[in-house]
Amino acid sequence: MATVREQMIVDEIKEETDSYSDDSLFNITSFGTDMTFRELITMYEEGDLEKPEMQRNYVWNKNEASRFIDSVLLGLPVPSIFLAKTKDEKRLIVDGYQRIMTVYDYVQRGVFGGDGKSFTLSNSEIINKRWRGKTFQELQPEEKRRIRNFPIHAIVFEQKEPQDDTGMYQIFERINTGGRTLKPQEIRNCVYHGDFNKLLIELNKNTNWRKIYNDGAEDTRMADIELILRMFAFGYIYSQEEIQQKQINLVKYLNQFMKRNDSFSIVSKEKLSDDFNAIMDFFANNFSANIFRNGKKKDDHISFSKKINPAIVDSIFAATMYIKKKNGLDFGESIDFTERYERLILMDDYQDSISKRTTNIDKIQKRINLACEVLYGEHYEW
Numbered sequence: 001m002a003t004v005r006e007q008m009i010v011d012e013i014k015e016e017t018d019s020y021s022d023d024s025l026f027n028i029t030s031f032g033t034d035m036t037f038r039e040l041i042t043m044y045e046e047g048d049l050e051k052p053e054m055q056r057n058y059v060w061n062k063n064e065a066s067r068f069i070d071s072v073l074l075g076l077p078v079p080s081i082f083l084a085k086t087k088d089e090k091r092l093i094v095d096g097y098q099r100i101m102t103v104y105d106y107v108q109r110g111v112f113g114g115d116g117k118s119f120t121l122s123n124s125e126i127i128n129k130r131w132r133g134k135t136f137q138e139l140q141p142e143e144k145r146r147i148r149n150f151p152i153h154a155i156v157f158e159q160k161e162p163q164d165d166t167g168m169y170q171i172f173e174r175i176n177t178g179g180r181t182l183k184p185q186e187i188r189n190c191v192y193h194g195d196f197n198k199l200l201i202e203l204n205k206n207t208n209w210r211k212i213y214n215d216g217a218e219d220t221r222m223a224d225i226e227l228i229l230r231m232f233a234f235g236y237i238y239s240q241e242e243i244q245q246k247q248i249n250l251v252k253y254l255n256q257f258m259k260r261n262d263s264f265s266i267v268s269k270e271k272l273s274d275d276f277n278a279i280m281d282f283f284a285n286n287f288s289a290n291i292f293r294n295g296k297k298k299d300d301h302i303s304f305s306k307k308i309n310p311a312i313v314d315s316i317f318a319a320t321m322y323i324k325k326k327n328g329l330d331f332g333e334s335i336d337f338t339e340r341y342e343r344l345i346l347m348d349d350y351q352d353s354i355s356k357r358t359t360n361i362d363k364i365q366k367r368i369n370l371a372c373e374v375l376y377g378e379h380y381e382w
Contacts, residue, residue, distance in 0.1 A: 009213065010308045011308065013311065031155075037148055037152065040152075045108070061114060062112060069131075073131060078152060080153040081095060081096025081152060081155070082094040082096060082154070094190065099152070101113055105119055106136050110135055110136060120134060121134055184251050196269075197258070199273065200225050201225060203273065206280050208284035212283060212284065226254070230254065230313060231317040232272060232276075233254055233258075235318045246362075248364075275321055286331070294307075311358045322380055323378060
């Protein structure tokens with residue numbers, strides 16, 4: 001269940017959540033193989049089996065984890081795991097993280113991932129009394145071997161063409177069987193887990209951004225990281241092929257931008273870091289706490305939403321990035337940016353561009369243009 005905090009932070013624009021299907025799925029190959037937990041533990045220890053940079057937190061409770069170990073000890077069949085073959089011949093966990101890490105923690109670490117305490121099986125009637133309440137070291141030798149040698153079926157996927165992992169994204173989206181549906185950025189974190197992804201995770205810790213986002217903890221579903229990706233993707237959309245289209249599929253565009261810049265081929269790590277940190281500092285010092293929130297006139301004041309509007313985010317960041325490059329961000333103290341922001345969000349044309357058909361290229365250009373003109377008095381040159 002989502003927490004209140006998770007529900008309150010970012011507005012969801014329905015048309016922007018649409019997924020997609022394309023021919024890249026035809027270029028996915030797969031094969032099945034049986035692997036023992038001994039093999040999986042060794043692969044994980046040696047770095048040949050990877051979990052994504054910020055894999056979902058371990059979510060099983062002690063009873064669920066103990067029940068799985070109990071099933072293994074009883075020799076019962078367990079669901080298959082899904083792995084992705086990477087270009088460097090490693091295996092990336094697509095589905096099965098909870099199962100793999102449960103056995104790894106029980107056998108190898110002796111520490112339960114849910115609370116960091118000693119991993120003893122639940123002292124409950126749901127667990128066979130022969131190993132109830134025991135650590136791995138307290139099991140009989142044959143019981144230890146039974147776990148290590150237990151075979152689990154693995155289905156391994158590999159994307160042959162194109163080399164952009166768009167098909168692999170769709171595989172993650174369709175087959176993940178975890179307790180909750182993965183959000184798009186959680187899937188990107190699994191598929192595009194290179195240096196750009198690591199930078200997004202790093203930038204998400206920026207103190208000013210944390211205050212702007214929710215003045216608190218990082219989002220457990222990675223919505224805050226997706227907003228940073230969105231800032232860059234729209235900040236550089238003028239240079240991307242999608243600018244020639246009438247409309248983008250947002251999920252697909254963010255996927256492709258993330259892949260294209262995986263090794264910083266669009267823009268360098270240093271440039272991205274400098275822009276993001278400088279712009280967040282500028283926002284924190286010149287705008288009110290309502291930045292990125294929508295508002296409407298109510299009597300003699302503006303009533304602001306508690307939620308962040310993603311279309312406001314992309315337009316203001318893109319406009320500010322453009323101004324930073326063109327003129328710099330040293331405006332002195334003569335400009336009331338809070339007043340300009342309020343004027344911007346009350347404009348009918350701007351409201352239209354952040355609320356209706358937000359993935360149309362003309363609407364994207366309109367809201368970036370208006371943000372640039374109203375906030376900074378400059379025309380955005382495409």
